[in-house]
Amino acid sequence: MRSTGSASSCRSVLRAAAMVVLLTLTSCTLLPGNRADTDPPAVVVDTAGAWRPRLAISMPDSLAADFTQLQPQLGGQVGMAIIPVGGGRMTVFGDWVSGIAWSTIKVPLAIAALRHDPHEGIIHDVEAAITWSDNDAAEALWQSLGDGLEAAKAVQDVIDEAGDATTGVAGPRTTLDYTSFGGTEWTLANQARFASRLPCLPESFQVTELMTKITPEQAWGLGVLEGTAFKGGWGPDDDTGVYTVRQFGLVPVRSGMVAVALAATADSGSFDDSTTILSRMARMLGSHLDELRGGSCPPM
Numbered sequence: 001m002r003s004t005g006s007a008s009s010c011r012s013v014l015r016a017a018a019m020v021v022l023l024t025l026t027s028c029t030l031l032p033g034n035r036a037d038t039d040p041p042a043v044v045v046d047t048a049g050a051w052r053p054r055l056a057i058s059m060p061d062s063l064a065a066d067f068t069q070l071q072p073q074l075g076g077q078v079g080m081a082i083i084p085v086g087g088g089r090m091t092v093f094g095d096w097v098s099g100i101a102w103s104t105i106k107v108p109l110a111i112a113a114l115r116h117d118p119h120e121g122i123i124h125d126v127e128a129a130i131t132w133s134d135n136d137a138a139e140a141l142w143q144s145l146g147d148g149l150e151a152a153k154a155v156q157d158v159i160d161e162a163g164d165a166t167t168g169v170a171g172p173r174t175t176l177d178y179t180s181f182g183g184t185e186w187t188l189a190n191q192a193r194f195a196s197r198l199p200c201l202p203e204s205f206q207v208t209e210l211m212t213k214i215t216p217e218q219a220w221g222l223g224v225l226e227g228t229a230f231k232g233g234w235g236p237d238d239d240t241g242v243y244t245v246r247q248f249g250l251v252p253v254r255s256g257m258v259a260v261a262l263a264a265t266a267d268s269g270s271f272d273d274s275t276t277i278l279s280r281m282a283r284m285l286g287s288h289l290d291e292l293r294g295g296s297c298p299p300m
């Protein structure tokens with residue numbers, strides 16, 4: 001009897017000791033303070049538009065890890081924002097936050113023009129402005145909307161309708177530059193949010209369809225991903241001549257579509273190097289599409 005009791009007591013002590021070790025190991029792996037400061041997470045952007053750095057990532061770890069590894073190799077300032085179509089949590093990678101819209105503004109401009117004049121004649125200018133980014137065609141669309149203030153309001157209404165307006169809540173708001181519509185400042189986050197609502201807007205189908213037919217010379221970046229609808233914009237800084245290249249689009253995934261906005265300014269300042277950076281980022285994103293949660297337009 002004593003022998004049995006001693007063995008039982010010994011087993012109890014061993015079990016208790018093992019439990020202490022297990023709890024200690026488990027606690028160490030769960031403590032958030034033990035994460036290395038050298039592994040910066042992506043930036044999470046809430047739906048109101050305020051972006052806050054160093055929050056927990058909401059994208060798959062493998063995508064975040066790959067971006068963290070790729071970014072130092074790109075040779076430039078870069079940014080990438082991703083959000084499900086229809087809305088949801090946005091995640092932003094990189095350090096490029098905001099810049100001139102350049103020709104990406106031609107997407108809401110084309111929608112505004114089609115709403116204003118749905119007749120057959122205007123579609124030729126819409127096609128030229130979207131598929132090969134023709135500036136004369138875009139100017140014709142702008143002129144079709146009235147004077148500068150009237151045109152600005154029409155395009156602004158499209159941007160706001162897509163969720164860019166944040167009146168009453170914290171966050172930035174895109175305000176169209178009516179003297180030079182291509183010179184409008186458009187944050188990466190607001191552009192991604194616009195893209196997430198783009199296919200849900202009235203009179204947007206023709207424009208998004210044309211975004212799948214971009215001329216091959218401009219099919220860098222998101223253009224390397226099959227089935228993607230996208231539009232790019234680019235231009236040099238007036239003072240330095242350094243090019244910024246940006247792009248947004250709709251990427252199909254298993255559960256719907258994701259809206260993506262990309263931007264890059266190569267250290268070399270060249271257009272070609274900046275487009276190469278966007279293509280490298282897009283290819284990396286393409287290797288993780290199965291991990292992304294997509295969305296669709298809410299039922300009307």
